Amino acid sequence: MSYIVGTNRNMKKFITVIVVCLAFVPGFAQEVKTVITPKTSVVFPSQPTKTEQGPSTTYVVVGKDSAFVYTVALVDLEAVSGVTAEMMTLAMVDPSFWDQVEGGFIGSMGEGITKKKREIRTVNGKQAMYIEVEKKDGANTLDIATMIVMEGKNSINLVHINKKGKDAGRDKFFNSLETKE
Numbered sequence: 001m002s003y004i005v006g007t008n009r010n011m012k013k014f015i016t017v018i019v020v021c022l023a024f025v026p027g028f029a030q031e032v033k034t035v036i037t038p039k040t041s042v043v044f045p046s047q048p049t050k051t052e053q054g055p056s057t058t059y060v061v062v063g064k065d066s067a068f069v070y071t072v073a074l075v076d077l078e079a080v081s082g083v084t085a086e087m088m089t090l091a092m093v094d095p096s097f098w099d100q101v102e103g104g105f106i107g108s109m110g111e112g113i114t115k116k117k118r119e120i121r122t123v124n125g126k127q128a129m130y131i132e133v134e135k136k137d138g139a140n141t142l143d144i145a146t147m148i149v150m151e152g153k154n155s156i157n158l159v160h161i162n163k164k165g166k167d168a169g170r171d172k173f174f175n176s177l178e179t180k181e
Contacts, residue, residue, distance in 0.1 A: 030047070031046070032044050032047045033176075036057075036059070036074050036156060037151060037154060037156070039181075040149075040151055040156055040178065041176075042059075042072050042158060042173070042176050042177050043173070044061045045061055045063070045173070046061055048060055048061045048070070048072070049061070055075060055079030056075050056080075057073070057074045058073050059073075063167070067162065067164040067167070068160065068162045068163065068167040068169075069159075069160070069161040070158075070160055070173055071159040071161075073155075073156075074154055074155075074156055075156075076153060076154055077154065077155055078153040083153060085152035088150055088152065088153060098120060098127075101129055102118060102129065102131060105146060109135060109144070112136035112137070113135050115131065115132075117130070117132040118131045123177050123178075124178060124180065124181075126149055126151075127149075128177070129149075130147045131145065131147075132145045133145075142161055142162065143161070143163075144160070145159070145170060145174070146158060146160075147174050149177065151179060158174060160173055160174070
């Protein structure tokens with residue numbers, strides 16, 4: 001009799017473990033490849049919310065407890081400031097181009113910014129700038145990473161904001177950027 005009771009307990013534990021594992025599988029399998037332009041895509045950890053405002057389109061995923069945020073902003077530079085694809089191609093030849101882009105990004109962040117890292121990366125044959133900064137926000141420190149890539153007349157800005165420690169998905173998000181010529 002005790003053998004049967006022990007077997008039932010073991011069976012209940014086994015079923016509980018299976019149910020718990022199945023409950024977590026969808027959470028890990030929710031990644032969503034999102035087409036930003038016909039030539040560019042990014043993989044988000046879940047379905048992003050898309051917002052269009054004039055010449056800008058934004059895709060956002062906010063993590064549990066708002067601990068982290070994944071954002072991609074697509075900005076039509078021709079509509080915003082009259083910069084055509086040809087003008088952008090010529091501007092990118094200038095060695096100070098990425099310095100100017102960095103200055104604009106950091107300047108838009110306001111006070112309390114500390115730059116931690118900057119590098120120029122190659123993504124599918126295109127140059128992209130990757131920057132990591134810290135921003136003091138009252139008692140909190142936000143870790144912010146961004147990667148900016150130009151596509152014709154568009155600026156594509158991937159941004160990851162983290163409020164609580166390192167988010168393991170950040171590098172995967174940036175590495176998922178695909179662009180085609």
